[in-house]
Amino acid sequence: MKKLIYLLALIISFSCAKKKSTFFKDQKTTQIANYLDSLDGFSGTVLIAKNDSILFKRAYGFAHLGHKVKNNTETKFSYASIGKSFTAVAIFQLIQEGKISLQDNIGKFLPNYANKSARDSVTVELLLKHRSGLPNYFHSEKFLNISKEQFRTIESLTNLYENKPLEFKPNQQFAYRNTNYIILGRVIEAITKMPYEKYIEEHIFSIVNMQNTGNYNIDLTIENAAENYTLSDLFPNQLQKTIFMGAVK
Structure with missing residues (x-):
């Protein structure tokens, strides 16, 4: 015993x-x-x-x-703002290929950009560094008070920021803005003539065998995908399902 x-x-x-x-x-x-x-x-x-x-x-x-x-x-997890890292990699791939430089203004690739001041003074480098002075569409009243189903592509966000004034002169200060990387995504599309997601898939994900990485539309059924959660604005320390869609960030 x-x-x-x-x-x-x-x-x-x-x-x-x-x-x-x-x-x-x-x-x-x-x-x-x-x-x-x-x-x-x-x-x-x-x-x-x-x-x-x-x-x-x-x-x-x-x-x-x-x-x-x-x-x-x-x-599978939606990568959200981690996508900025992939966007930066794509930009530097294009720099290596001689198709773009850090000092290029966005107007070189987006000649119809509505805000002339931004078009002529905001460079690729300033976008990468979040020093462009571009407005923050992500917290704008128009974005917050409208159905997110309308924002599934890079182009669908254009009216939220293109006609808005700069928050400050380019390179005057740092301000983290999704707007900067949305425009970099548009630049990538303009240079490569490919949808942003397709370029990232072919030139980054497929090369390193990242088979379960993506930025998924949260209202679609994706096999083996996790739900997205964020902290609630109404209930302290509580999680809520995120309301954002799948546009590149």
């Missing part, structure tokens, strides 16, 4: 220790894994790789909070 109790104690002790800490060959990976395990409410997937070898791959949280559907390592 004593041996049985001792054996059960060992099993319980080992199970508790295993739940508390995870160990990997790489010490840094172990530290990251244990840190992620300790987070309360973290939702997403994490992959750590070194020299083309995957050291860590794990999913956390829920793809659907209401039904408690857990994320898995193949879950």
Whole structure:
């Protein structure tokens, strides 16, 4: 009987220790894994790789909070503002090809841009650095008070900012604005004669085998896609389903 109790104690002790800490060959990976395990409410997937070898791959949280559907390592997430990184990569690819330079004004590629001051003074570099002075359509009354179903493409957002005055003179200060990268997306389309999403798919995602990455329309049924959540403006510390669509950011 004593041996049985001792054996059960060992099993319980080992199970508790295993739940508390995870160990990997790489010490840094172990530290990251244990840190992620300790987070309360973290939702997403994490992959750590070194020299083309995957050291860590794990999913956390829920793809659907209401039904408690857990994320898995193949879950699709809309990349939202991470898309700015892909846009910047695309711009520098075009710079390498000699099709654009950092000092080019947006008017070179968008000659019909409504605001002449912006057309002639805002450069590609200022757009990349969020120093253009372009208005923030994302928080405009017109954008906030209209159905987001109308904004599914880059072009559909044009009337929200093109005719608006600059917030400040170009390169005068930093102001993070989605508008900057929307215009970079338009520049990419003007140069390549391709839809933005298609260019990113062919020149970035397909090259690095990113098969489950995209910016999905949230009102469509996408296989194995997570719902999008954001913090509620009405209820403190509560999550709500995001109301935005799939236009490039």
